[in-house]
Amino acid sequence: MTAATKTKQASRLAAALEHASGDKRFKILEVHMKKHQFRQDALIEVLHKAQELFGYLEDDLLLFISAKLKLPPSRVYGVATFYHFFTLKPQGEHTCVVCMGTACYVKGADKVIEALQENLKIKSGETTADGKVSLLTARCIGACGIAPAVTYDGQVAPKQTAATALEKINQWK
Incomplete structure (x- = not known):
């Protein structure tokens, strides 16, 4: 040294x-x-x-x-x-965390994240240019019984699809 x-x-x-x-x-x-x-x-x-x-x-x-x-x-x-609840960058006004654990992934979490990335025009780990939405993924949020699970502003939503996730995100725009 x-x-x-x-x-x-x-x-x-x-x-x-x-x-x-x-x-x-x-x-x-x-x-x-x-x-x-x-x-x-x-x-x-x-x-x-x-x-x-x-x-x-x-x-x-x-x-x-x-x-x-x-x-x-x-x-x-x-x-x-x-841990997904810690962040190293400033976050948007709203946060959306898609669980990518095995149960969620098998039940379609990959399709949910793809739809959100396309709609928001950002990748996972990024925040929209207007600072409204941060899109994140988590290894597992411990909600395997209700997979695929997505957390919206800290509230876990069960059995999400691309359509239900987009509906929620569009309320934030």
């Missing part, structure tokens, strides 16, 4: 420990972490609070959490990207 790389890492860590922006949300988040005694096993609760405060989990926020909980950044990033 070069001296420049070490210096860069040290300055990023220092910035993460005491966020230079002065944004009060970082202090609120730190109080939340203190309530959990900075325990590493409170990572998911901390990420939820961070997303509630900031709207999404950007890189320097993840580094801040990593430093405060004394966790490797890769672990924090790994958890943040594994």
Whole structure:
């Protein structure tokens, strides 16, 4: 590792420990972490609070959490990207999450996502240009008995088809 790389890492860590922006949300988040005694096993609760405060989990926020909980950044990033309810980019006014788990996929989730992508003119993981709708996929939302399942603004809808999904999305336009 070069001296420049070490210096860069040290300055990023220092910035993460005491966020230079002065944004009060970082202090609120730190109080939340203190309530959990900075325990590493409170990572998911901390990420939820961070997303509630900031709207999404950007890189320097993840580094801040990593430093405060004394966790490797890769672990924090790994958890943040594994669960569909965490997002690393600003989201639209509405979110649509199509479950792509085995049961949902077998029952037509692929057709639902294709129809939504075509209608919204975006790919999964993107937000429409007007900022109205974010389209996401999830590995599994745990609703296999009602497959294919789609989550609209956090509410799970059962047995979705391309037609029912488009009907719901068109209400948001």
